[in-house]
Amino acid sequence: MLKRTLIASALAALTFPAAADVDYYIDLTEPTHHTGDVSITFPATDKDYLEVKMPAWRTGYYRILNLANGVREFSAQTDDGEPLQWHKVDKSTWRIQIPETAKGDEVVVDYQIYADLLGRRARHIDDSHAYLDASAVFMYADEYRQQPVSVELNVRDDWRSVSGMEKTAEHRFVADNWDILVDSPIETGINDLYQFEVDGREYELVIWGEGNLDHQQTVEDLKKLVTTGPEIWDGYPYERYVFMVHLTTDAGGATEHRNSTIIQRPRYRYGSRDDYLSFMSTASHEFVHTWNVKAYRPSPLVPYDYQKENYTDLFWLAEGSTSYFQDHLLMVADIMAPDEYFERLADDIESHYRKPGTEVMSVAEASFEAWSDQYGDRAQNFSVNIYSEGAMVSWQLDMALLEATDGEVSYRDVHNELYQRFDADEVGFTAADVLTILQDLTGQSWQNWWQQNINSPVGEIPFADMLASAGLELSFASADKQTPWVGWSGNAAPAGIELTRVERNGPAWNAGFTPGDVIVAYDGFRAAGGRFDEALKEYEVGDEVEVTYFRRDQLHTTTLVIGEQQHTGASITPVAEPTAKQKARFLQWLGVPHPNASPAD
Incomplete structure (x- = not known):
C-alpha cells in the first residue's frame, strides 16, 4: 500500500504543477485616462505552452461582456527577462510558447487594461479611485486556477484599498485561489470607511463619491440588517463582510460577491424615505445573495465557466427568491414598516398585471433565456423577468407550503436546506434536488405544482386569496377611477x-x-x-x-x-379583526406580527 501511494504521488507530481503562488500586480499611479498596468507571475511549467485567459463575463451579471476587449500591449517573458513568443487562440485566450530553455522558469505576463465599465461593475479606473472586479482585470491559467494568489496595488499616497480578501499590507491582498480573487472585488481610492462588529463578525462599509446618503444612518441600519440571517439560515457563510457603495452619476445597480457586495446608485437618490428604502432593499438583496447564489447555487454554475454562458433553469430561484426575501428581512430588522412593505408589494402586483409575457413564458424558460438580451416590447409582451416574476412564484410557493403544512414549513426552510446540503465550492443543485427537499420537508410530492407554476407560463396568480389567508385585503381603483x-x-x-x-x-x-x-x-x-x-x-x-x-x-x-386598464391603484390593507389563523399565517409568512395583532398574540 505504501509503495502504491508513493507511485501515485510521483505520477501526480508529473501531471500537476507544484503548489505555488500566482502573483498579481497592478500599477494605478497614472489613472486619469482609465488605464492600469498589470503584471502576473505564473509558476514554472514543464508544458510546451501556457494559456492565459480573460473571462468573457463576470458573476452576478448574466451577459457575455467580452472582457478581453480592454487588454492592450500584451507581452510575456521568463522571470529572468527572456522574451516568450505568444499568439491569440481566440478572443479571450493568449497561448504562450515555453521553449525547453524556459521550462524551469516562472512566466511573467504584462499588459495594459483599459477600465471604463463602471455601470457594469466590472472595472473602472479614474483619478479618484479604481474598482477592480478580477474577472475584468486579472487573467488566469486553468492549471493554476486553484493555486494561492496575491494581489499588490501600486497606488497614489492618499488612496485606501478595501476588499473581502485577507489583507496582508496596506495595498496587498491574498486568497486561497483565483476563484476567491475573482469573487472579491477591490475598491481603492479616496473613500470613506466605516468598520463595525456584530455578533463576532466583522463588517466594513466603504463609500466612494459624494451625495446625500446619511452615512451614519446607513451604518446603524446595516448593523440591524446583518443580524437577520438566522431568520432563514442556520449559520453564516462568512466571518467578515464588506459593503461597497458608489455614489455616482452614470451608473446604477448592484452585484453580490462571496463576502462583499458593490452597490451603485445616483448620488442624490438617498434623501427621500422611498429612495433610502430602495437603497436598503438593494443592500438586503445582496446580503441574501451571500447565501443564495454564493453559498449554494444551481449546478451549471459550479464551478463557474468564465468562457461561455452557464445555462440553468433556476435563475428564477437564484434572483427571484432573493428579491422575494429582501424586504422581509428589512421588516424583521425594523428598517421597513409593514405598511411600507404593503405599498411596495401592491406596486409589484400592478406590474405583474401589466406584463402580457406572463401568459407566454415560464420562469424556468426565462431562467434559461437569461443570457439572451430581451428588450423593448418583446421583453414585456412575450417574456418574464427572473427577478420580478421569480419573486411572484417564490411567494406562491411559500404560501402553498404554509397551507400544506398548517404553517409548519415555509419557503425559508427550503433555502436553509439548500444551504445545508449544497456547498457551492463543491457541488450545485438541480430542480430535482429542490423537489426532493420539498418532499422531504412536507412528506408529499410537488411535481404537479412545479409543472403548473415553474415549468408553465406564470399566468394568473391568486394574489387576493394569498393575502386574505394572512389577514390582508387586496383592492384596486374603482371603475369610475380607472x-x-x-x-x-x-x-x-x-x-x-x-x-x-x-x-x-x-x-x-x-x-x-x-x-x-x-x-x-x-x-x-x-x-x-x-x-x-x-x-x-x-x-x-x-x-x-x-x-x-x-x-x-x-x-x-x-x-x-x-x-x-384593469388592476390599477392596487392597495393592500390589514383587516381590522384578523382571525387567530390569519395572525398566525402572517407571522409565519413575514416573521413579524400582524399590524392588528394584540400584544397578547
Missing part, C-alpha cells in the same frame, strides 16, 4: 412622439401600432409640445381617436379606440 388607456409608451421626437413599447392585446396593439411609429397628430391636433399624454386622459373609455403617424417616413392615419 384612467383611459391606450397601451403604449414613447419618447419625444422632433416630429412628435416615437413609440418605444406597445402592450400586446392593448388598444394601440389592436389598432396596429408598433415601436418606431412616430405619432404626429390626434384628431387633427399636433402631438408634439408636451400636451399629448395629458390630452389622451381627457377622452373616455370607448372613444375613437384618429391618430396620424409616420412609419418608414410615410404618413398614415388609423383609428384608436380608448380602452380601460
